[in-house]
Amino acid sequence: MFVDEIDIFVKGGDGGAGCVWLEADPALTTLLDYHYKRHYHAERGQHGEGGNRHGRSGGDLLLRVPLGTLVADRDTGERLGDLTASGQRVLAIRGARGGRGNARFATSTNRAPRRADLGRPGPERWLHLELKLLADVGVIGFPNAGKSTLVSRLSAAKPRIADYPFTTLEPTLGIVRVDAERTFVIADLPGLIPGAALGKGLGHQFLRHTERTRLLLHMLDLDPGTGRDPIDDLHVINRELAAYSPELARRPQVVVANKSDLPEAAPRRDKVEQYCAANDLPLFVISAATGAGLVDLVRGIATALEKA
Ligand SMILES: Nc1nc2c(ncn2[C@@H]2O[C@H](COP(=O)(O)OP(=O)(O)OP(=O)(O)O)[C@@H](O)[C@H]2O)c(=O)[nH]1
Numbered sequence: 531m532f533v534d535e536i537d538i539f540v541k542g543g544d545g546g547a548g549c550v551w552l553e554a555d556p557a558l559t560t561l562l563d564y565h566y567k568r569h570y571h572a573e574r575g576q577h578g579e580g581g582n583r584h585g586r587s588g589g590d591l592l593l594r595v596p597l598g599t600l601v602a603d604r605d606t607g608e609r610l611g612d613l614t615a616s617g618q619r620v621l622a623i624r625g626a627r628g629g630r631g632n633a634r635f636a637t638s639t640n641r642a643p644r645r646a647d648l649g650r651p652g653p654e655r656w657l658h659l660e661l662k663l664l665a666d667v668g669v670i671g672f673p674n675a676g677k678s679t680l681v682s683r684l685s686a687a688k689p690r691i692a693d694y695p696f697t698t699l700e701p702t703l704g705i706v707r708v709d710a711e712r713t714f715v716i717a718d719l720p721g722l723i724p725g726a727a728l729g730k731g732l733g734h735q736f737l738r739h740t741e742r743t744r745l746l747l748h749m750l751d752l753d754p755g756t757g758r759d760p761i762d763d764l765h766v767i768n769r770e771l772a773a774y775s776p777e778l779a780r781r782p783q784v785v786v787a788n789k790s791d792l793p794e795a796a797p798r799r800d801k802v803e804q805y806c807a808a809n810d811l812p813l814f815v816i817s818a819a820t821g822a823g824l825v826d827l828v829r830g831i832a833t834a835l836e837k838a
């Protein structure tokens with residue numbers, strides 16, 4: 531299960547120190563752990579001991595979250611942090627102030643005062659955690675277009691591939707090497723369908739993961755077996771992006787026409803080529819299955835990323 535949005539309860543230690551921190555850990559890819567355990571309580575401070583010694587401060591609690599996690603106070607909406615770098619931390623809640631023993635109130639005339647403060651109970655709050663994956667490129671398109679096949683070809687990622695729609699149920703990140711110096715991160719996403727922005731299919735839930743990409747690969751299916759027109763598909767998906775976020779609709783796109791290996795794909799390929807030329811859209815005709823066109827595509831993406 532892929533969890534990219536969740537509320538958790540955090541409480542600082544009672545009576546002295548014991549803060550709760552969140553830290554970005556690149557080994558994590560989902561907030562799933564927090565689905566199973568929602569309440570986190572830092573250690574309380576210890577009672578003071580005799581002989582003017584302080585009580586030990588409570589231990590801090592460190593919660594690990596994936597890179598790209600946004601942290602907010604659930605109730606006020608206040609943004610507490612955006613954890614985008616490995617090891618980056620945000621203080622989720624402080625521990626309470628510790629108590630003060632009677633020695634702290636002693637004066638020259640009252641060496642054994644009866645006054646002492648108790649430590650306060652730890653402050654607490656609900657946090658809203660939202661994961662927005664950090665990728666350079668997001669692959670969008672109708673289900674079954676071949677998005678996962680492409681990502682599995684270009685990177686070491688191993689997303690599930692199958693000849694039916696909605697094979698991909700969660701985003702997967704892959705690292706693509708361009709040349710000796712350059713790499714980029716590509717995100718394979720679940721397929722989009724009309725109404726995705728309104729919650730149809732799986733798309734809407736995952737559109738958030740395109741928000742932090744710099745470039746969208748818009749994949750069209752050249753297989754006439756879809757019964758759809760690839761240019762219509764392009765418009766349909768672009769309308770979904772616009773309905774979700776006008777900003778996303780303006781994100782630079784590279785059109786990728788896939789399944790060019792199919793002999794019956796030729797007329798659709800011609801149509802897509804004409805349309806993209808007429809509308810000044812960058813187009814790469816590929817076969818993710820045979821690998822045709824992939825070297826040019828990777829170079830094209832790298833160039834587009836430099837411009838974006
Ligand atoms: N002939 C041909 N088939 C392809 C090509 N690329 C992918 N396919 C096939 O198309 C089907 C769907 O491929 P996926 O990569 O799972 O498609 P997807 O876009 O990730 O699909 P969802 O995850 O459901 O959105 C599989 O049967 C693939 O083998 C291609 O270039 N040529």
Ligand SMILES: [Mg+2]
Nearest residue numbers: 677678697698
């Ligand atoms: Mg897929």
